[in-house]
Amino acid sequence: MAVFEALKGAIVFVAGFGLTRLVHRDVAHAAHALIDRLHLDAARKFPHIFLQLAANLSDAQLWGLAVLALAYALLRFAEAYGLWFQRRWGEWVAAVSGGIYVPVELYELARGVTWIKLAALLLNAAVVAYMCYMLWRGAPRSG
């Protein structure tokens, strides 16, 4: 689980770095290029929202998003460190940071059931349950 959290941190770090590269550039054009590259239909709901958001992004907002991505990545790296070295606080971070998504995932599921939403909820709930169990047990374990 520690390695998985570190990988998540690395992915967000790389993505956040990509945001800084878009400063002083045409973000809308880059968003269109990304949509094309992923072979998504720009007229559909979510790609359309993404394109609209990208078209209205200022440089300051891009820097803000990049800083948020960096903060998230650092949190994930710290969590990975805590889990790897079997620290109690690492398990707390994992349980809380996973748990805050559960209400959102339940809300999304209530709006319409899809396999992706269901899988995301089940996976996240399993991780949170495992972390809660470890905290409750408080015994030596492998990371």
Added chain:
Amino acid sequence: MRSYLLISGLLFAAVTLLHLLRLVYGWPAQIGAWTVPLWVSWLGLIVAGSLCVWAFALARGVRSA
């Protein structure tokens, strides 16, 4: 000993991230007249990543010993 292993692990983690960034964004790299091909970063990613995990695994063993 543990501090040394942790610092080694962090340094290798930084090198791994740099190779990952180069692979994702296609950064050019040059040593003298030689243009370093991108596949070298795949090698660097695997080697530095492995050394990073190794250092942290050893650090964990030192702690529990």
